[in-house]
Amino acid sequence: MAxxxxxxxxxxxxxxxxxxxxxxxxxxxxxxxxxxLLIDRRKAPAALGKDAKKxxxxxxxxxxxxxxxxxxxxxxxxSELPNLAKQIRNYLKSSSISAKVQVVxxxxxxxxxDADPDExxxxxxxxxxxxxxxxGADKEAxxxxxxxxxxxxxxxxxVGPEAQKLxxxxxxxxxxxxxxxxxxxxxxxxxSLTQQIAALADAPPAPExxxxxxAPSLDRVRKDWAAARKTAAQDIRxxxxxxxxxxxDTPELAQAPARIARLAQPLKQLDTKLDTLLDQLxxxxxxxxxxxxxxxxxxxxxxxxxxMNSNFFMEVDQNGFAPTRIRATVSRALRQVNEALKx
Numbered sequence: 174m175a176x177x178x179x180x181x182x183x184x185x186x187x188x189x190x191x192x193x194x195x196x197x198x199x200x201x202x203x204x205x206x207x208x209x210l211l212i213d214r215r216k217a218p219a220a221l222g223k224d225a226k227k228x229x230x231x232x233x234x235x236x237x238x239x240x241x242x243x244x245x246x247x248x249x250x251x252s253e254l255p256n257l258a259k260q261i262r263n264y265l266k267s268s269s270i271s272a273k274v275q276v277v278x279x280x281x282x283x284x285x286x287d288a289d290p291d292e293x294x295x296x297x298x299x300x301x302x303x304x305x306x307x308x309g310a311d312k313e314a315x316x317x318x319x320x321x322x323x324x325x326x327x328x329x330x331x332v333g334p335e336a337q338k339l340x341x342x343x344x345x346x347x348x349x350x351x352x353x354x355x356x357x358x359x360x361x362x363x364x365s366l367t368q369q370i371a372a373l374a375d376a377p378p379a380p381e382x383x384x385x386x387x388a389p390s391l392d393r394v395r396k397d398w399a400a401a402r403k404t405a406a407q408d409i410r411x412x413x414x415x416x417x418x419x420x421x422d423t424p425e426l427a428q429a430p431a432r433i434a435r436l437a438q439p440l441k442q443l444d445t446k447l448d449t450l451l452d453q454l455x456x457x458x459x460x461x462x463x464x465x466x467x468x469x470x471x472x473x474x475x476x477x478x479x480x481m482n483s484n485f486f487m488e489v490d491q492n493g494f495a496p497t498r499i500r501a502t503v504s505r506a507l508r509q510v511n512e513a514l515k516x
Contacts, residue, residue: 176211176224184268187212190314191241193357197221199236200261201229202254208264212239214317214360218251219488233425246272249279251436251485253428258287279435284428311354318351318359325363329370336373340366372478377508391455394506394513395448401506402443408497409437415495436485443480443503447473447510454514467514474507481507 179187187196194214199221201209209229211221222236235257237250248261253276262274266289273288322344329340343366350359389397413430420426450470457463480486481500490497 176213176216176221178209178228179212180210180264180268184210184212184265185270188241188246188265188270188272190214190356191239191246192243193355194360195238195240197237198239198248199225199234200254200257200264201225201235202231202233202260204230208260210261210264214314215321217484222252241272244272246274248274248276250276250432253432254425255427256285256287258285262287262289278432279438314356315351315354318356318363319348321363322347322351322359325367325370328367332370332374336370339369339373368479368482369475371482372475375478375482375504375508377511389509389513391451391513394510395451397509398448398451398506401502404502405440405443405499408495408499408502409433409440411495412437412489412492412497415492419494437489439480439483439485440499443477447477451510451513470510470514474511477507478504 190196196212196214197216197218198213199209199211199218203209207230209225211225213221218236218238222234225236226232226234233254234252235248235250235254236252237248240247240249246261246265248257250257254260258274258276262272265272265274271289273286275283276285277283326337326340326344329336343362347359347362347366350356350362413433416426416430416433420429447470450466450473454463454466454470457466481503486500490500
């Protein structure tokens with residue numbers, strides 16, 4: 174069943190909850206003031222967008238994440254609309270929520286802003302509702318967080334002993350955060366834990382000895398890693414160009430290329446640090462130095478895999494605007510480097 178639109182007291186509670194943790198949203202403006210706003214903590218923004226579009230009366234759609242800071246509601250969009258800040262502010266105002274609304278980029282820069290003229294005066298609340306969610310809403314949020322923790326621990330058990338040990342070590346602290354009501358910290362810790370377990374799941378298992386198939390050389394995997402970075406960068410450029418071409422006939426996508434460029438910024442973390450470590454490994458026979466360099470290289474691999482397991486790169490290759498294989502290309506090259514380090 175599609176998520177139901179939120180308004181009134183329920184919306185005020187969610188805006189207050191957004192002061193503690195980011196929530197996912199989708200917005201479909203209506204033709205006759207029948208706007209649809211969906212907000213959910215766990216359901217992905219793109220999935221919420223599909224629900225909103227089914228319930229809406231126009232093809233216009235925006236979705237992403239929502240947070241609140243004082244009387245400022247901030248939107249980070251994966252898909253956006255012109256004048257989105259004004260439309261969301263008017264929707265909030267219809268539920269007696271007086272707030273400044275900002276559309277911000279992934280780097281925190283304000284891209285669009287809308288507020289009532291008297292919003293320049295400092296406020297302590299975004300709405301007449303109490304600062305904290307109603308007891309029932311808080312209880313439900315805690316139950317959802319504990320259920321999510323349970324699912325992450327079960328996932329870790331399936332991945333293997335290392336992941337299971339990692340989850341067990343973090344579960345006690347996260348559970349304590351949830352029970353104390355620090356849901357924002359718990360959400361961040363759960364997200365980090367999920368990404369670490371995903372990285373372990375993607376890491377190759379220890380290979381059986383196969384003398385007839387030697388591990389790839391450091392020289393070869395260095396070249397493959399350089400080629401993978403170049404291919405990923407080219408794919409991002411192709412995606413942006415594809416979206417620019419589509420935006421010519423679709424005004425709603427006018428800002429999409431710039432948004433994609435910002436969301437792809439973490440790709441710059443795939444720099445030459447790993448290449449430098451592999452070069453140093455190939456030039457030393459000192460056991461102690463090789464051990465140190467190998468450990469540093471494996472940390473780089475884990476960091477890069479965490480980038481590839483972020484929401485954007487998990488979904489970017491199904492973009493529909495240009496054929497890309499960013500995640501598969503980068504992940505394969507990192508697995509080859511990992512195999513070479515075991516030799």
